Amino acid sequence: MTDRSDYEVFELGDFALQRGATLRAAKLAYKVYGELDAERSNAIVYPTWYSGRHWDNEWLIGDGMALDPARYFIIVPNMLGNGLSSSPSNTPPPYDAARFPEVTAYDNVAAQHRLVTERFGIERLALVTGWSMGAGQTYQWAVSHPDMVQRACPFCGSSKTSEHNIVFLEGVKAALTADAAWQHGWYERQPSTGLRAMARVYAGWGFSQAFYWNQCYRRMGYSSLEDFLVGFWEGFFLDERDANDLLTMFGRGSTATSAPPRASTATTYARSTRSRPGRSRCRPRRTSTSPRRTRNTPSPTSPTRNCASSPASGATSRVAGSTPSTPNSSTTFSRSSW
Numbered sequence: 001m002t003d004r005s006d007y008e009v010f011e012l013g014d015f016a017l018q019r020g021a022t023l024r025a026a027k028l029a030y031k032v033y034g035e036l037d038a039e040r041s042n043a044i045v046y047p048t049w050y051s052g053r054h055w056d057n058e059w060l061i062g063d064g065m066a067l068d069p070a071r072y073f074i075i076v077p078n079m080l081g082n083g084l085s086s087s088p089s090n091t092p093p094p095y096d097a098a099r100f101p102e103v104t105a106y107d108n109v110a111a112q113h114r115l116v117t118e119r120f121g122i123e124r125l126a127l128v129t130g131w132s133m134g135a136g137q138t139y140q141w142a143v144s145h146p147d148m149v150q151r152a153c154p155f156c157g158s159s160k161t162s163e164h165n166i167v168f169l170e171g172v173k174a175a176l177t178a179d180a181a182w183q184h185g186w187y188e189r190q191p192s193t194g195l196r197a198m199a200r201v202y203a204g205w206g207f208s209q210a211f212y213w214n215q216c217y218r219r220m221g222y223s224s225l226e227d228f229l230v231g232f233w234e235g236f237f238l239d240e241r242d243a244n245d246l247l248t249m250f251g252r253g254s255t256a257t258s259a260p261p262r263a264s265t266a267t268t269y270a271r272s273t274r275s276r277p278g279r280s281r282c283r284p285r286r287t288s289t290s291p292r293r294t295r296n297t298p299s300p301t302s303p304t305r306n307c308a309s310s311p312a313s314g315a316t317s318r319v320a321g322s323t324p325s326t327p328n329s330s331t332t333f334s335r336s337s338w
Helices: 054-060 105-119 133-144 163-177 180-185 192-206 209-213 216-220 225-237 243-250 266-272 317-321 329-334
Strands: 008-016 022-033 043-045 073-077 127-131 151-155 276-283 308-313
Touching: 008 105, 022 054, 022 105, 043 105, 054 073, 073 105, 105 133, 127 133, 133 151, 163 192, 163 243, 180 192, 180 243, 192 225, 192 243, 209 216, 216 225
Parallel strands: 043 073, 043 127, 127 151, 151 276, 276 308
Antiparallel strands: 008 022, 022 073
């Protein structure tokens, strides 16, 4: 299924962002799977995650799986900043490189909504789902367009970035930008030392303590811890990923929140959504919540209507939702929870 050049581009034109800047001749890259039915009632939006591209979502799409292209019309929009949609790496001056403006979850969903309605004429979505930063966009869809989203299934993500997560993000950003080659974002070559350092910081958060206790990386084909850190984590961030793009997807302020333009709390999601939400929580994990539950994320007993929460346990933690190479990932997430 994977073809890295087989995708389409939706022209957004002059696209005004939530923080005040306007991206001119903005573009939203996307790929679709399956066929839209005559009633336009079988559409699913499945946004990409931090640093992910549409092909990174494909492992959860397939015959007999929850995201079955034989039943559904699945739209995978690439996040702004991911290198395929408008990003620091592909935008001409003056908003190129370090001058690329801040992009929020609200902006991503606004662009995706235009794609869904203007390109395909879809008025209601059977489901919006996503992992990690894709989960944040899922929450945002339910807040921005509650009458349009019939079901929302965010997994391994939160509707508001917790302070604990911000600490992690600041550490990752500091590792990346400490490289002398970074040059405040005006580098002539990718700051590979910073990218490798960033990868090693990420390694301690992306997988759980139990993953390392049990040396689960050996089941993924790595012969030692160092082999895993270099082969999986460093290789991941050196895989045609641009440093400015990575920083943009984090959000310059590291304060991602799913809310209307003037709102800022997860309570907005809990009270405003009319969709039927379900959440899959990865445990144990470090980046989205504390060992129990962040106060910033609605709990199963929050005022979110008709919400079911399904924990996805396992040593792989939150990375279980990102790649088929992690143990038991596809088995866990191919089961429909919506």
